[in-house]
Amino acid sequence: MSDRDKAEFTISINRINTARAKITSTIFIVMEFMMLIIHYITNKENLFRTPYIYYGSMYILMLTVMIAFLIIYTRLGTDVPKNISRIRRTGVFFICFILAWCAGISLLDQLSNGQVIVYVVAVIAIAITPFFEPVVLFLVYFTIHSLFLISMPYFQESSRLIFANSINSSTFVIMSWAISFMRYKKQAEDFINKKIILEKNKELRMINMQLQEANQKLEKMSRTDGLTGIINRLYFEVKIKDEWDRCKRDSAPLSLIMVDIDFFKGYNDKYGHQAGDSCIKLIANVLTLYVKHPSDIVARYGGDEFMVLLPNTDKEDAINLAKQMRIAVEDKSIQHSYSSVSEHVTISLGINTTIPSDQSSIDEFIRNTDKALYMAKERRNCSVFFIQQEHPGIAKTIT
Secondary structure, eight states: OOHHHHHHHHHHHHHHHHHHHHHHHHHHHHHHHHHHHHHHHHHTTSTTSTTHHHHHHHHHHHHHHHHHHHHHHHHHGGGTTTTHHHHHHHHHHHHHHHHHHHHHHHHHHTTTTOOOHHHHHHHHHHHHSSOOOHHHHHHHHHHHHHHHHHHGGGTOOOHHHHHHHHHHHHHHHHHHHHHHHHHHHHHHHHHHHHHHHHHHHHHHHHHHHHHHHHHHHHHHHHHBOTTTSSBOHHHHHHHHHHHHHHHHHHTOOEEEEEEEETTHHHHHHHHOHHHHHHHHHHHHHHHHHTOOSTTOEEEEOSSSEEEEEEETOOHHHHHHHHHHHHHHHHHTOOBOTTOSSOSBOOEEEEEEEEOOOTTOOHHHHHHHHHHHHHHHHHHTSOOEEEEOTTSTTOEEEEO
16 A cells, blocks of 8 residues: 555544544443433432442543543544544544443442453444554553453452453453454455545546547548548538428528539649649638538538538528639639639539428439539539529529
């Protein structure tokens, strides 16, 4: 056991001892008060005769001392770590007094019945109630019991009873010390085991937290595009279904913008894949910047294709947003010498808006949006096309 563990263990057992000492003091106060009443009622005519006066004095002494111990332990118990040394010293005085007092009662009993039951019960009670270091308790037992054996011949005339009481009481003292030793050792083992369990539980909690964080990261990675940081196609397909069902339930419009970078293959081939990746990330950032509502979604759909999902957004708002995105990309002025429509990187956008119903489907919604983008890509002039869902064959150029 480390020094830190020893200190914690000492505090722990002294907390237990303090609580039990207060209970024991209270019990003794009640018992001695009752004994004084019984003693007075049964022996009121002989109160000042031997040995009744001694018994009465012993009851009064126990009552007074237990009240004092109760007050002391109540004060010390308010801050056990701070008062640890005082509690330990008080505990030694406490058990010494109880053993000595009970030994005194048993010595008085030698004058009448020769019993040592009170002393023996105290010896056992001290072994099973508090927790004391085996060495300390051994010295307490040895001191009090030696005084008890030395004093017995002065109270008991029968050598046979002296011998029997000495053997019996000594046996109980030895057994009680052994019991106390085993209890103390078991308490220390339980304390260490509890510490180990708490540490293991703490480690498990840390591991669980790390696993949760790892799972969250994995979940985020599973739905996030590694290059751009926006959601990927797989998670987009989940989200569009959710938003489709919600808009269908609320009879709300749902708009979709499909975006493609113009002449990106030429850009990627001539400027290199690293420049191509940087271009894709920049386009993703621009699109994300123009998405305002929490329910709006920007996703990377393919190599240089993006999807912008806009729940509760009608046709006009979707067209205006697409125009803003197109102009914002042009304003970035990314050099593109291999484009036939501009000296800078541009995008083509296809737009589709519908109110989801039982007569329409998500696949049809995406197909019509893709048709709009296809028509925009044919011109490569950054125009935005819109195909009305109710008339899939009709295309409208938005300039």
